[in-house]
Structure formats: structure tokens, C-alpha cells
Amino acid sequence: MEESLKDRMEVVQGDITKLHVDAIVNAANTSLLGGGGVDGAIHRAAGPGLVLECRTLNGCRTGEAKVSGGHGLPAAWVIHTVGPVWQDGEHGEDELLASAWRNSLKIAAQKELDTVAFPSISTGAYRFPLARAAGIAVREVAAFLAGNPHPRKVIFCTFGEEAYREYLTAVQGAL
Numbered sequence: 001m002e003e004s005l006k007d008r009m010e011v012v013q014g015d016i017t018k019l020h021v022d023a024i025v026n027a028a029n030t031s032l033l034g035g036g037g038v039d040g041a042i043h044r045a046a047g048p049g050l051v052l053e054c055r056t057l058n059g060c061r062t063g064e065a066k067v068s069g070g071h072g073l074p075a076a077w078v079i080h081t082v083g084p085v086w087q088d089g090e091h092g093e094d095e096l097l098a099s100a101w102r103n104s105l106k107i108a109a110q111k112e113l114d115t116v117a118f119p120s121i122s123t124g125a126y127r128f129p130l131a132r133a134a135g136i137a138v139r140e141v142a143a144f145l146a147g148n149p150h151p152r153k154v155i156f157c158t159f160g161e162e163a164y165r166e167y168l169t170a171v172q173g174a175l
């Protein structure tokens with residue numbers, strides 16, 4: 001029996017590196033060689049094998065996504081994507097963010113993954129406004145899930161109370 005959209009999206013609060021899911025998504029930069037924020041946390045938790053593998057991926061353009069193994073993480077895979085740096089909203093930021101979510105979901109679908117956890121892409125160092133990013137993220141996930149059996153479930157893994165509330169509001173609005 002098909003699961004409803006409601007059962008296929010979940011908002012949690014916490015450290016994405018701890019999640020036992022098939023894949024976690026990394027909010028990376030175009031080098032794919034590590035950085036601060038969630039990218040730094042993922043590389044620290046995965047161990048040095050991750051950056052060694054990432055060196056072979058030849059970077060990633062903004063809005064695109066690439067996949068690596070999970071190395072020391074509980075997740076089997078890491079889907080690396082690069083969200084846009086927020087400027088003023090007039091430089092294609094919305095579409096680039098939507099594209100980062102869609103291309104990450106496409107990898108999960110191609111690999112027929114069950115569960116995938118995403119951080120709030122672009123809303124940290126890249127300063128994309130949180131409510132606007134949550135709206136785009138949830139819209140893209142809901143549309144993708146409606147047309148694809150995989151991933152079965154998407155977890156929005158938020159860090160902090162404000163992000164948790166924004167994603168929860170966006171998910172509730174999409175149901």
C-alpha cells in the first residue's frame with residue numbers, strides 16, 4: 001500500500017551525523033573538500049576517508065549534487081550538494097536552492113534509497129533566509145515524493161529551535 005505524504009516527511013531536531021539513515025545530505029561548497037558548519041561536522045564524524053573520496057569527485061557546481069560513501073558515519077551514503085550563497089534574492093537563489101534539493105533527491109531515487117536526511121541547506125554560512133528556504137525545500141520534497149517511490153522517507157534534520165519551527169510550519173502547510 002502506498003504511504004501518504006504525511007508519513008514520508010518528518011522534521012527532527014539534532015545532529016545529522018548521528019542519524020541511522022541510508023543517506024545524509026551535506027550542505028557543502030563547490031570544492032567538496034570540507035568546510036565549517038554541517039560540512040565540517042560530517043567530515044569530522046566520517047573520518048579522513050571521506051575527504052580522500054571527495055577529492056576524486058572533482059567538485060560540484062552550485063545547485064548540483066554528487067554522492068560518496070559514508071565512511072565512519074552511521075549513514076551508508078553522503079549526498080553532497082551546494083546551495084547558493086544568498087545575495088538579495090535577485091540572483092537566481094530560489095531556483096538554485098530548489099535545484100540542490102531536486103538533484104539530491106534524484107540521487108536518492110536512482111540508488112533506490114529508503115531514508116534520507118537533509119540539513120537546512122544554505123541557511124547557515126550562506127545566509128539564505130530560513131522561512132523562505134524551508135518553503136522551497138518542503139515544496140520540492142513534496143513534489144518529488146509524489147512522483148517517486150524512492151526515497152521512501154525524507155527527514156528534515158534541523159539544528160536549533162528556530163529552524164525546527166520553520167520546517168514544521170512548512171511541512172504542515174504542504175499536507
Ligand code: AR6
Pocket residue numbers: 014015016017027028029034035036037038039040041083119120121122123124125126127128157158159160163
Ligand atoms: N547537523 C544538522 N544541521 C547542522 C549541523 C549538524 N551537525 N551543523 C550545522 N547545521 P551551514 P550553508 C545547520 O553553514 O549555509 C560550510 O563551510 C546549521 O545550523 O552548515 O549551506 C560549507 O563548506 C544551518 O541551519 O551550510 C560551505 O562553505 C544548516 O546546517 C558553507 O558552509 C546549514 O548551515 C555552506 O553554507
